[in-house]
Amino acid sequence: MAVGGGGEEGEMEKDFEAKLRVQQGGGSVQRTNSIAFRAPQEQFSINDFELGRIYGVGSYSKVVRAKKKDTGNVYALKIMDKKFITKENKISNVKLERIVLDQLDHPGIIRLCFTFQDTYSLYMALESCEGGELFDQITRKGRLSEDEARFYAAEVIDALESLHGVGIIHRDIKPENLLLTLDGHIKIADFGSVKPTRDARITVLPDAATNDEKPCTFVGTAAYIPPEVLNSSPPTFGNDIWALGCTLYQMLSGSSPFKDASEWLIFQRIIARDLRFPEYFSDEARDLIDKLLDTDPSKRLGAGPDGYDALKKHPFFRGIDWKNIRKAPAPKLAVDTSAGENEDQDSTWNLNIPTSHSAAPEGNNCAPSSSETQSHMSRLTSIDSFDSKCRRRFCHLKMRSSVHGNGRRRSKVSNAAESHTYWKRTSAAPKAFQEMLDGVSKNYKFIQKLMDFFFFIIFFLPQIDLERSFFFFFFSFSIRS
Structure with missing residues (x-):
């Protein structure tokens, strides 16, 4: 641990560690510091980094651009509030995300570099994708061409095939969680909602795959949630296939297929499968999306008995070299002309480490200027951020x-x-x-x-x-x- 705590801070640390053991099943669960992680747990402090713009904000975390002062290496630093994680019993989720990311090794999946912690926060240093989100490309261009959408969809499929191959369901595939490198290649990010299957081929917490979800617990994002999740069915690989279909539709049209004025209306359209195609969609695109958005998860293309082979052979992907997809030239990225060229150098944060427990929330806010926040704040569309009454509104x-x-x-x-x-x-x-x-x-x-x-x-x-x-x-x- 980089920053120790005495008094009240020390008690907070003990409480956090105690709840970690309880939430993971007591002494039968292997502790983090006894596992040989590929991404090390470092003894860093937040003061070792220059913090830049905000990449995104979630219900209990934020992701910021962080440059290591001594090496100059740039990371996407995910900062998680310990107090909130403990209070909301999210420790197992955080541990699972860390363990899963550490064991995944694919060019289409975001890489975890190292972790560290202090009295108030947990930190995950992820590789920084300077090309931004796929969502931003769709927004800047209005909609993508079919060639661009075909390329990006193929790279997502390539990464999902690897992810599903080891028994992991992502459960939050959407354009905001598909990041782009500077050369324009896709990487899947945000593994805070992952669910391992019972036969997962990676090491996870003993109860991670067997614990049943609470009835009507929504995980994911409203516009991309499949109908079976709304009916409280267990998660399957078909969940990600449905979200892929929604994402492909959004790439080609500029908006999600079930977009509406409220989450309630979105859910109603999803259950009714109220799917409307623009006239400019090609026959191949219509057919592919139609098969990806089948209401029966076992019949979705890619989730059926023929697996990803059937999906790759679809006419929409004619001409894709699946073996060399990561070596193929990527579509040209649209640049955000509203942002300055050197915005990161001019917008570093002044992060003050709190000296008392009462100051912790304010210190962890790390708020940059209001204009920068508005420019770079991600869309807060995760179901985890929804009001609890909004969830009950649909479930009860x-x-x-x-x-x-x-x-x-x-x-x-x-x-x-x-x-x-x-x-x-x-x-x-x-x-x-x-x-x-x-x-x-x-x-x-x-x-x-x-x-x-x-x-x-x-x-x-x-x-x-x-x-x-x-x-x-x-x-x-x-x-x-």
Whole structure:
């Protein structure tokens, strides 16, 4: 450990180590420091690095560009909050991610270089992919050409075949987790949601493959979740194949196939398989995506009895040299013209290591300038970042879901009223705009009830009998009044 702790910090370290043993099954589980890792556990401090822009942010971690001061080597440094990990019982997940990454060796999978820790955080130094995310390429170009999409999809398939070959399910394949090297080749990243199968051919925690998921525990990202996950079925390799189909669709069209206004509507479209192809999709692309997005995971191309051989032989991939795919020239990367050429040199962080337990959260925030954060913050679309009520909204009775939905919309109306108060004090606000906000402010309760009525029509009536529906609606209506 690079930074020791005394007093309260020391107690925090002991508590973390104790919970590590409990969450991993006590003394029967092999500890990290007794395993011969390929990626060493170093005695570094965060002060040994110059921190640059933020690559991405998750529910309990952030990934930043970090340059080692003595060597000049650049890494993608994943910083994880120990306090949050312990509180949310995520230690086994972090350990599994570390163990799996350490044993994977494929040019299409992100490489773990080393790890270290201090009193407040765990750190994973990953190879830095300076080409950015595939998502950024799709955004900058609007959509990719079929040749570009074919190349990237082939490289993802090449990496997934290796990953599935050792019995690991990624469970969060999406353009944001497909990183590009400077020469334009794909690497799969973010292994925080991985699930080993029972016959996995790599060393994992003894209970990692056998522990059943909690009912209706969503892992992944809303727009890429397969229908069987929404029905609480166990994870399979078909989960990644479905996400591959969604990703290929997004490459070719510029948006995900089941995109909608809310997670609820996305889930409904996924279950109904409401799949619509743009006219410019080729017949080969339509056929491939159609077979990747089969509602039966065992029938998806690549997940069936013929495995990846059947997927590679699809006409869409005609002309791909699978043996030399990593040596083939990659598509030219679109450059972000809005960012300066030397932004990393001018935007290093001033990271202050906290000296007390109470200062830990603030010190670990490591916030750069607001403009830099807005420029480089990744989309927070992981299901792990969703509100817990949002998960219950889909898993439990739709009556409860509707109530939650109403609550969210009430907050939007309230925000409109607060905005009105601000603009009313601002002389620059146009008179017509002030009058409009006056109307919203005075009548937001009426709008709130109107929204309640619309949600009642949409969600209650199709699910329960008419008499009970009206009873529940007017009961809730009268309470709010």
